[in-house]
Amino acid sequence: MTPFTQHTGIAVRLLIDNVDTDQIIPSYEMKTTGQSGLSDGLFAGWRYLDPAKRVPDPAFALNAPANQGATILIAGENFGCGSSREHAVWALAEFGIRCVVAVSFGEIFHGNCLRNSILPISLPREAITKLTATDAEPLRLSVDLPHQEISGEGADAFGFEIDPYGKRLLLEGLDPIGLTLKERPAIDAFHAADKARRSWVYR
């Protein structure tokens, strides 16, 4: 995975609450069992006037000329709620998004971000309002993961929380499975002891 430390990029405002993963990647855009080839389908229902013909809707923020090359997405409350489909995160990553800022996140989406080198930042609504309150187009934001800060150009910086495990995954670009397999002896010992306690689970 690509490590995440500091990042500066164009931020797109999608200031809507409860954006669900069906919107981020509609199910009909999940065409293969793999993790790639999804970025074209990102927000397909909103991004295209006609998803089948891929005619862009000029009113959708991702299509604004100033926002081309965006790497940060700013949203409202409960972003990524709904379906567990990791394809939503794979589509965002393939599109080039490195960081999503929202008031809150869907739980599974949040975990999926951390496992795919996308930094999910939760900020109070007031902070998001301040960060986005500029006429400058495009909006540029800078994120500093080691110091857990996000700021706009010439604007105040806001601190954010992230759990230490998630931070480590991002900073070091770690592979979670490889990391856990190092603990195989402890896992095997647990299973052996647990089999004696709850034999029926291991049939």
Added chain:
Amino acid sequence: MSQTLFDKLWAIHRVGGETGGADLIAIDRTMLHERTGAAALKALASRGLGPIAPERVFAVMDHVVSFKEGRGKNESRAPGGDIFITETRAMAEAAGIHLIDSDDARQGIVHVIAPELGIVLPGVSIVCPDSHTCSLGAYGALAWGVGSSDAAHAIATGVIRIKKPQQMRVTLEGVLADGVSAKDVALALIAAYGAGGGARMAIEFDGPVVRNLSIEGRMTLCNMAVEFAAFTALIAPDDHVVESLKGRGFSPDTADWDAAAAHWQTLKTDPDAAFDKEIIFDVSAIAPMVTWGTSPEDAIAVSGKVPATANDRALDYMGLAQGQSLAEESIAGAFIGSCTNGRLSDLRQAAEVLRGRQVADGVQAVCVPGSKSVRRAAEAEGLDKIFRAAGFSWGAPGCAMCFYAGGETFAPEARVISSTNRNFEGRQGPGVRTHLASPATVAASAIAGHIADPRGYLAEAAAEPETEAARS
């Protein structure tokens, strides 16, 4: 120290770990379906990794399988969906995990078949790359939905690394009125506290209402917890749960049964255990509910009006206006099924409304039982005949019209009443306007041709003696 049920489940499965506040939690069972499970199996195979315990991994075909009667083994309801079926099958076989294929007599929606087959049991930890895995908490299991990467992690390592969530208890008090079901309670709760009301919490449902609910009703309640943004939901197992699991495929065998049942008895919250948050919710005044908007929190009583606070975006999508009564608009579709309300008791409730009646002209009405076992049981008591006579089609089990995967669906802007769990934009098809409700309300609305209160129909049905047979 006093512990909650969730604390106990966590402690039973905690292997250790503690890398930056995250625990290693042993995963007893992993379930996969062809829509998101294929990606997990593929990720493993591409790294040359295999399952640490293939006998505790289960793959099922449910999401994109056709729901046409007599469907072919690879027949999908979505263009290109057969790839998900054939690739998942091939990878499941290569990995040596259990495969419950589209033509298997045990097939059905993953969350519906988990208890039917004894895959979920009280006290087990179970994950699936599917957000409604929380439904299985109704059995007193530590069950939650994960992404495909975490599912692959669980299969390869036998554990998931995760921080223990905060906990909430929702105590349901009062008495449910006739014609009001677990679905209505869930919608009323989410409407009262918002779609983010249970954010990241493990929610234990408790109280007299929960204890009186059927196990199926408890599953409906837990199913909707993810629409409340919860980490998961759970309910302490009682004697009904224990009894119900006897003799199911993967349940403990006779040699283990007593030890298992004794362990299950301990799975409850201690009297003075503390929760991070408590909600006490009185259900007595709840009427049959229906959603007007594009979030499950947009729920009102069927006889209610679209609130004055309704946002324009949702109203625009739904073709509604503030202050409008929902019964004013005619409906074009009705769907009964899904992991929320596709079990036998759901079909019975709908059939009670439908018996001897006809779906209104212009309404495309579809019923798809949640599993083959549900379908067989429903047919054994003649429910299929009631549905068909009323004008419903009777489909082959799977997720069916719960979500749009490409392929056949309702027309854009069609107003559809549905016993499912998500009314998101486009969830049932581009432009389709989904109203969530209980199976009884879906049935009543299909007959009326507009959103309707089931209680009038149920009262009439109760007056006819022959309906007793369907209910018992």
